[in-house]
Amino acid sequence: LDYEATLAKVSELSVQRLADWCTVHVSDPRTGVRQISVSHRDPARVRFAKDLALKYPYDPESPRGVPQVLRTGQPEIYPHVTEELLRAGAKDEEHFRILRDLGMESAMVVPIRSRGRTLGAITFIATEPGRSYGPEDLSLGEALGDRAGLAIENAALYEEAKRQLEERRRSEAARALLAAAVESSEDAILTLTLDGSITSWNRGATRLYGFPEGEALGQKISIIIPEELRSEEATIFERVLRGERIEHFETRRRTKDGRVLDVSLTVSQICDAAGAVIGFSKIARDISERKKAEDEIRRLNATLEERVKLRTAELSRALSELESFTNTIAHDLRAPLRTMRGFSEVLLEGSESSLGPEAKDAARRIFEGAKRMDDLTKDLLAYGRVAQAPIEPEDVDLDQVAHELLRTFEGEIRSSSASVKVARPLGRARGSRTLLSQALGNLFSNACKFVPPDKHPEVEVGSERRNGRLRVWVRDRGIGIEPRYQDKLFKMFERLEPGKYPGTGIGLAIVQKAAERMGGRAGVESEPGTGSRFWIEIPACEQEA
Amino acid sequence: MTSRAPQVLMVEDDDDFVALARLAFRKAELSLALTVATNGEEAISHLKNGATHPALVLLDLKLPKVSGIEVLRWIRSEHSAPALPVVMLTSSGEDGDRGAVAELGANDYCVKPHGFSELVVLFKKIAGRWLPDAPSTVR
Numbered sequence: 001l002d003y004e005a006t007l008a009k010v011s012e013l014s015v016q017r018l019a020d021w022c023t024v025h026v027s028d029p030r031t032g033v034r035q036i037s038v039s040h041r042d043p044a045r046v047r048f049a050k051d052l053a054l055k056y057p058y059d060p061e062s063p064r065g066v067p068q069v070l071r072t073g074q075p076e077i078y079p080h081v082t083e084e085l086l087r088a089g090a091k092d093e094e095h096f097r098i099l100r101d102l103g104m105e106s107a108m109v110v111p112i113r114s115r116g117r118t119l120g121a122i123t124f125i126a127t128e129p130g131r132s133y134g135p136e137d138l139s140l141g142e143a144l145g146d147r148a149g150l151a152i153e154n155a156a157l158y159e160e161a162k163r164q165l166e167e168r169r170r171s172e173a174a175r176a177l178l179a180a181a182v183e184s185s186e187d188a189i190l191t192l193t194l195d196g197s198i199t200s201w202n203r204g205a206t207r208l209y210g211f212p213e214g215e216a217l218g219q220k221i222s223i224i225i226p227e228e229l230r231s232e233e234a235t236i237f238e239r240v241l242r243g244e245r246i247e248h249f250e251t252r253r254r255t256k257d258g259r260v261l262d263v264s265l266t267v268s269q270i271c272d273a274a275g276a277v278i279g280f281s282k283i284a285r286d287i288s289e290r291k292k293a294e295d296e297i298r299r300l301n302a303t304l305e306e307r308v309k310l311r312t313a314e315l316s317r318a319l320s321e322l323e324s325f326t327n328t329i330a331h332d333l334r335a336p337l338r339t340m341r342g343f344s345e346v347l348l349e350g351s352e353s354s355l356g357p358e359a360k361d362a363a364r365r366i367f368e369g370a371k372r373m374d375d376l377t378k379d380l381l382a383y384g385r386v387a388q389a390p391i392e393p394e395d396v397d398l399d400q401v402a403h404e405l406l407r408t409f410e411g412e413i414r415s416s417s418a419s420v421k422v423a424r425p426l427g428r429a430r431g432s433r434t435l436l437s438q439a440l441g442n443l444f445s446n447a448c449k450f451v452p453p454d455k456h457p458e459v460e461v462g463s464e465r466r467n468g469r470l471r472v473w474v475r476d477r478g479i480g481i482e483p484r485y486q487d488k489l490f491k492m493f494e495r496l497e498p499g500k501y502p503g504t505g506i507g508l509a510i511v512q513k514a515a516e517r518m519g520g521r522a523g524v525e526s527e528p529g530t531g532s533r534f535w536i537e538i539p540a541c542e543q544e545a
Numbered sequence: 546m547t548s549r550a551p552q553v554l555m556v557e558d559d560d561d562f563v564a565l566a567r568l569a570f571r572k573a574e575l576s577l578a579l580t581v582a583t584n585g586e587e588a589i590s591h592l593k594n595g596a597t598h599p600a601l602v603l604l605d606l607k608l609p610k611v612s613g614i615e616v617l618r619w620i621r622s623e624h625s626a627p628a629l630p631v632v633m634l635t636s637s638g639e640d641g642d643r644g645a646v647a648e649l650g651a652n653d654y655c656v657k658p659h660g661f662s663e664l665v666v667l668f669k670k671i672a673g674r675w676l677p678d679a680p681s682t683v684r
Contacts, residue, residue, distance in 0.1 A: 334659070335561070338562070338657065338659050339559075339561035339562065339565065341660060342568075342659075342660070342664065343561075343565065343661075345661035345662065346568055346661055371659075371660075
């Protein structure tokens, strides 16, 4: 520390004027008592003195010398240092010898004092034979001690002043930073006294409310509160006073020029050092834009609903138009086909016909064409029904569906001499009875149809459960399908052998669509020459799954 | 002979079908006195003014002016012979139509078949049921 240099100087001066030997001790509340300086008229002896201090450290219990002066604050003087005195102060025999060899003649210890407190002590020792300290020496020593106290005090004062200065500088920097942050904030930040007078007003507040700082300070906060919201403001203050913190409270404020803004408020107490509430701080954010956007979204939502309603009405109108169009096709398109077919059949009837073979062939072609177009129309209508019909899932007993199927196809089974096996029970599925009948009917009809000319159809109907779903299959021993064509088969109008086998190419598309509409799928496993197994897989009944 | 042939009123706007039906009746060897009305209004006026006293009405559903359903309703509620057998003969297979005419008291509901031979079979069946006294042209 700085005062230590001053004390060393005191000690140096003393060994020139007052003593042969001088030491300075300082009592520091943090480090205890330290010997901060040792001087000797003979500089060679300084080291010896320092070593001695290390070997026999400071003993605070000692009833004499520095410890005693530090305790009492009173100086000690020993005009003659006697052997008895040395022996009493020595720790052991060796210590005594060393002290004796120092050749002390006279000694005095004075306190270093400042404002009534003892901060340290200065020890003066004379070794010059015959030298003896008297009252004059003592007052000189005491004056030096006081001077030293002053030096320590000044140093402490200086340190304190420096520390305070630094602290103030730091807190001012922090305050400036905070003020800059408040000032540059986009939000309006202001403080109020308990009775609602404005005590600070940042630039954001000026920007938001239109009042310059000078106009706002000292005014009541009510200058920016719309009439109808005065009681709300009072409630906010009450809540804050109870210790609540109001955050993102959405309300309205009035600007200087009378506009009303939507704002979000955060309000909290301001307390003094003792914890007493002395005011409020308010942060307000302009949310007018956000509010506007929200209103816009609400408005759009409302009109969207309206538009969806309109569009739905349009769609259902279009759908019913389409349905009536479909019926028209069924009725009006098929009627002329029936005519072509019927009359060409009349022409072909053996007994009625007087046609030659060429004309008969022509009539046959008209008949076939009409029949084919009629089948196509019929299947397209069926596809339309399957694709569009509303579905209400029900539990369908597949055994019953199969039973009805066999009745429907009675004629075909008989005429093709088909053998049919149904592996009962087929189980119950969750779907539409109509769609299931249609799909299984198509599969069954195919199984009877796609058979080599020299064979009778062998058809087997069965089912298996797969992870809560029911797969119903129709197996034939027919012509089979090459794997590369198997996917194509379910597409509309795909036919593998149009010349050889009848069909419109719509039947399997209907099967696939029916399965999809019931939340399922359709597929085939097949090998050319050995037959095919077509299946549809749809959800099983809950009790079945 | 024709005077003893039972009268049948066919209400049908498709004259192709009428011609085919005539051929089918012949093929089925049914001797009938066929009167044709090409719309519902005409059918009702025939029945009203006694131009015909049919033993059976073959009634199409979709007709110009007055529909088949209207004709059926008129027969059941206003005709002097409300129990006159009426067989609907239509190209529509819609379940809705089927139910509606059943409620109004149609005696049968047949979908026009698409082949000539099927039509012959159908007419034989209808005649067998509703015209048991129809003499066959062939003895």
